[in-house]
Amino acid sequence: MEPALVDLFCGIGIGSLGFVKAGFKIAAAVDIDADACRIYEANLGVAPIVGDLRQVTGAAILKRADLKRGELPLCVGCPPCQGFSSLRVTRLKKGQRDNRKSLLRVFARLIDELLPKVVILENVRGLAFQRNKVFFDEFVMHMRRLGYFCDYKVLDAAEFGVPQHRHRLILIGGRNVIPVLPETTHSDPGSGDKKTPWKTVREAIGNLPPLKAGQRDDRIPLHEAAAHSKSVLEIIRNIPPDGGGRRDLSRRLWLPCHKKLASKKKRGAESIYGRMRWDAPSPTITSRSHTPSCGRFVHPTQDRGITLREAARLQSIPDNFKITGSKERVGQWIGNAFPLDLAESLGRQAIIYA
Numbered sequence: 001m002e003p004a005l006v007d008l009f010c011g012i013g014i015g016s017l018g019f020v021k022a023g024f025k026i027a028a029a030v031d032i033d034a035d036a037c038r039i040y041e042a043n044l045g046v047a048p049i050v051g052d053l054r055q056v057t058g059a060a061i062l063k064r065a066d067l068k069r070g071e072l073p074l075c076v077g078c079p080p081c082q083g084f085s086s087l088r089v090t091r092l093k094k095g096q097r098d099n100r101k102s103l104l105r106v107f108a109r110l111i112d113e114l115l116p117k118v119v120i121l122e123n124v125r126g127l128a129f130q131r132n133k134v135f136f137d138e139f140v141m142h143m144r145r146l147g148y149f150c151d152y153k154v155l156d157a158a159e160f161g162v163p164q165h166r167h168r169l170i171l172i173g174g175r176n177v178i179p180v181l182p183e184t185t186h187s188d189p190g191s192g193d194k195k196t197p198w199k200t201v202r203e204a205i206g207n208l209p210p211l212k213a214g215q216r217d218d219r220i221p222l223h224e225a226a227a228h229s230k231s232v233l234e235i236i237r238n239i240p241p242d243g244g245g246r247r248d249l250s251r252r253l254w255l256p257c258h259k260k261l262a263s264k265k266k267r268g269a270e271s272i273y274g275r276m277r278w279d280a281p282s283p284t285i286t287s288r289s290h291t292p293s294c295g296r297f298v299h300p301t302q303d304r305g306i307t308l309r310e311a312a313r314l315q316s317i318p319d320n321f322k323i324t325g326s327k328e329r330v331g332q333w334i335g336n337a338f339p340l341d342l343a344e345s346l347g348r349q350a351i352i353y354a
Helices: 014-021 036-044 058-065 099-114 130-145 201-205 230-237 254-262 308-314 327-336 338-353
Strands: 005-009 025-031 074-075 118-124 148-156 167-175
Touching: 005 014, 005 058, 005 099, 014 025, 014 036, 014 074, 014 338, 025 036, 025 058, 036 327, 058 099, 074 099, 099 118, 099 130, 099 338, 118 338, 130 148, 130 167, 167 338, 201 308, 308 327
Parallel strands: 005 025, 005 074, 074 118
Antiparallel strands: 118 167, 148 167
């Protein structure tokens, strides 16, 4: 019999699908985004509870799952991470609190109410460092008081078969059992390691039909290239293929905002309008990865930004997983997803303890 899974902050369900592929069965899922839950149900056949987890009780989740406290094999939680991210766009005013950080405490409260056998937490690596570490330490202490042993580490999704460098803090907790995180399966082919080489951008998107800026391929959902202005197209066309970046451009092609970023030496500015490399994993796919001005999101050789289909493949999302909505929402859902191949690897480890 397949062990049951509850997925909190489930989004459109890419992480859930990975755990299903590892052998789990979805008993319940929860997310505040009704549109994301609609996509989840259409693809996974389970209707999530639509609600704010600050108001949803563990009892309601257990009722949906038809389980009692202490019976649930696995609970997965990926609380919205922007409050802990070093790339946070929203700047808080002095004295203002970021309420997204409180969602980690909400997750801790729900673990108490559900008391699952195994817990998996996924979040940005910034949660484990500097001023955010107090939140993570508090969470770990809460887990220990409930009788959980925890193993946690910052993992790179590329080391688990995802064609993308995506560093995330992963915690696995086991009640009355000492769990360990899974061993990596992939590595840098130049390292001399005998593991499977990293999956590359070429492997993920190299067989998709070529497009020009503004074109779409109606045969492949989400494979539509954004149209670019003349000035942006000139920038892109002058970026060397296969890994070139803004620094390779003549300064006359720099936009005023690029010069401003360079003068301030702002973190991340070097990646703006950068091309991906064919034979390496992509950089981290974000909610704005279909926008070249937001990072190294230009196609390795074609003069355009990557499409949402390419972003999805770099997140290890299968083509038959149907995602519908505005470009902005689809980009957000793809960028925020728990990469399927990483989730499956964690699921295969968690099922040992569940």
